Amino acid sequence: MEPLSNKRKVIEQKPLNFLERAYLPAIIQGLAITMKHFFRKPVTISYPEEKREFSENFRGMHSLKRDEDGRERCTACGLCALSCPAEAITMIAAERQLGEENLYREEKYAAVYEINMLRCIFCGLCEEACPKEAIYLDGDIVPADYLRKDFIYGKDKLVEAPLNQ
Amino acid sequence: MELTDIIVKFILVFIIFAISLVIAMYSTYAERKIAAFFQDRIGPNRAGPWGIFQPLADGGKMFLKEEIIPTNASGFLFIAGPSLAIMTACIGSAVIPWGQKLTIGSHVIDLQVADINVGVLYIFGVVSLGVYGVMIGGWASNNKYSLLGAIRAASQNISYEISMGLSIIALLMVTGTLSLRQIAEQQHGWHWNILYQPVGFLLFIVCAFAETNRTPFDLPECETELVGGYHTEYSSMKLGFYLFSEYINMFISSAVMATLYWGGYNYPGMDWVLAHTGPAIGPLIGTAVLFAKIFLFIFFFMWVRWTIPRFRYDQLMDLGWKILIPLAIANIVITGIVITLIK
Ligand code: SF4
Ligand code: SF4
Numbered sequence: 001m002e003p004l005s006n007k008r009k010v011i012e013q014k015p016l017n018f019l020e021r022a023y024l025p026a027i028i029q030g031l032a033i034t035m036k037h038f039f040r041k042p043v044t045i046s047y048p049e050e051k052r053e054f055s056e057n058f059r060g061m062h063s064l065k066r067d068e069d070g071r072e073r074c075t076a077c078g079l080c081a082l083s084c085p086a087e088a089i090t091m092i093a094a095e096r097q098l099g100e101e102n103l104y105r106e107e108k109y110a111a112v113y114e115i116n117m118l119r120c121i122f123c124g125l126c127e128e129a130c131p132k133e134a135i136y137l138d139g140d141i142v143p144a145d146y147l148r149k150d151f152i153y154g155k156d157k158l159v160e161a162p163l164n165q
Numbered sequence: 166m167e168l169t170d171i172i173v174k175f176i177l178v179f180i181i182f183a184i185s186l187v188i189a190m191y192s193t194y195a196e197r198k199i200a201a202f203f204q205d206r207i208g209p210n211r212a213g214p215w216g217i218f219q220p221l222a223d224g225g226k227m228f229l230k231e232e233i234i235p236t237n238a239s240g241f242l243f244i245a246g247p248s249l250a251i252m253t254a255c256i257g258s259a260v261i262p263w264g265q266k267l268t269i270g271s272h273v274i275d276l277q278v279a280d281i282n283v284g285v286l287y288i289f290g291v292v293s294l295g296v297y298g299v300m301i302g303g304w305a306s307n308n309k310y311s312l313l314g315a316i317r318a319a320s321q322n323i324s325y326e327i328s329m330g331l332s333i334i335a336l337l338m339v340t341g342t343l344s345l346r347q348i349a350e351q352q353h354g355w356h357w358n359i360l361y362q363p364v365g366f367l368l369f370i371v372c373a374f375a376e377t378n379r380t381p382f383d384l385p386e387c388e389t390e391l392v393g394g395y396h397t398e399y400s401s402m403k404l405g406f407y408l409f410s411e412y413i414n415m416f417i418s419s420a421v422m423a424t425l426y427w428g429g430y431n432y433p434g435m436d437w438v439l440a441h442t443g444p445a446i447g448p449l450i451g452t453a454v455l456f457a458k459i460f461l462f463i464f465f466f467m468w469v470r471w472t473i474p475r476f477r478y479d480q481l482m483d484l485g486w487k488i489l490i491p492l493a494i495a496n497i498v499i500t501g502i503v504i505t506l507i508k
Binding site: 023035046 | 199201202203204205206207210468469471472473484
């Protein structure tokens with residue numbers, strides 16, 4: 001058959017010559033190579049103490065943002081949950097009461113907002129879907145934990161710390 | 166034998182036993198560290214400074230793991246396997262001369278547990294017993310992978326014992342004795358046997374790799390084909406015993422190699438050192454030298470392990486029967502000719 005690409009290589013199988021069959025030269029060569037590595041600087045990054053720098057567009061843990069007055073931006077529209085391919089987001093909406101204007105920016109807000117970090121694939125689609133620029137994946141790596149239920153992050157972990165007045 | 170002699174022997178046995186166990190323990194640590202260095206990593210560094218308590222943690226873990234004996238395994242033999250493996254591994258050290266005779270006051274202490282005149286033969290006996298532990302364990306597990314591993318271990322050990330024995334015969338023709346003490350004494354200073362028997366040593370070390378089931382000859386526990394090999398069904402400290410016996414075997418075979426070929430406790434200039442330090446300290450320096458050689462060999466074992474991939478089984482058999490045995494026989498013949506010519 002005509003080759004479809006120019007990547008074809010004819011492999012020839014030569015019988016091993018005596019030196020190759022004696023193994024020893026090859027073994028000594030190999031030992032020399034490993035010895036070279038023995039004195040090389042380890043490439044390990046000892047994780048909790050040292051951290052590799054994140055790239056600029058790294059997607060880590062989510063945070064729910066506040067606006068410049070310290071009010072939660074999220075209006076519980078549900079677009080993030082809708083766009084989430086992993087179905088990791090659930091929320092319960094509530095209506096803003098009188099006197100809560102300093103807490104929530106919109107008239108409707110998320111009373112409960114949960115992300116299951118075990119389901120999330122950190123695709124960032126929630127961030128893209130959000131019309132209110134309320135959710136960003138700008139956090140750290142999600143830490144390890146013992147129980148599955150502890151990976152469902154509620155608003156206590158997700159919402160940004162309030163602005164200090 | 167006087168009572169003090171017996172007590173001294175007991176103490177010596179105890180010390181050697183403790184040393185071989187500690188060395189085996191720390192070989193596991195060294196192996197992991199060395200593997201890490203060869204792979205540009207750091208290795209265990211969490212348990213204690215530089216991770217030096219790692220073996221203790223591993224041992225503790227081994228003891229606390231659940232003990233599982235498969236329903237269809239043959240109960241008694243299942244337990245006998247690892248016990249036999251570790252026992253045969255431990256008794257090999259009895260005939261190795263650890264140093265020259267120590268003189269403390271009027272006492273002369275022989276740094277060797279048993280100076281029997283068939284020391285080399287004894288070592289061979291113990292080594293060939295070692296495979297029984299593996300075989301019994303593999304067979305008693307009633308698991309096909311274990312059985313395959315055990316069969317591999319048996320055929321591998323038998324094949325390589327032949328060339329090992331043949332390589333030793335050439336050495337015995339040079340030394341003229343089977344006693345390890347005399348072999349060590351003959352290599353006084355720098356008259357090491359490696360100078361007379363380089364090919365014999367090469368054969369011996371290759372066979373030592375095969376006998377201790379170390380890579381590149383670790384086919385009995387070849388993970389890619391046999392899950393865990395002969396110890397697939399083992400858990401807890403019984404598995405620990407198997408792993409441990411491998412490291413003790415490595416230590417003992419390093420000691421044997423150092424004694425037979427690399428001068429044992431002898432080093433150039435030892436007479437001068439002995440004259441200046443006295444008969445109570447001088448021999449201990451020799452012992453330290455022996456241990457340095459042993460550690461170098463253990464390092465070499467690990468170096469090879471992290472360099473060479475595992476042999477295929479037919480390659481292993483080819484190497485054993487078609488290359489090593491003819492080479493060993495040729496070595497004997499040439500040694501014989503040279504010895505007759507010199508005489
Ligand atoms: S990052 Fe992707 S998977 Fe995770 S919550 Fe957002 S949309 Fe869902
Ligand atoms: S985070 Fe954004 S997309 Fe999700 S519910 Fe709130 S406002 Fe809507």
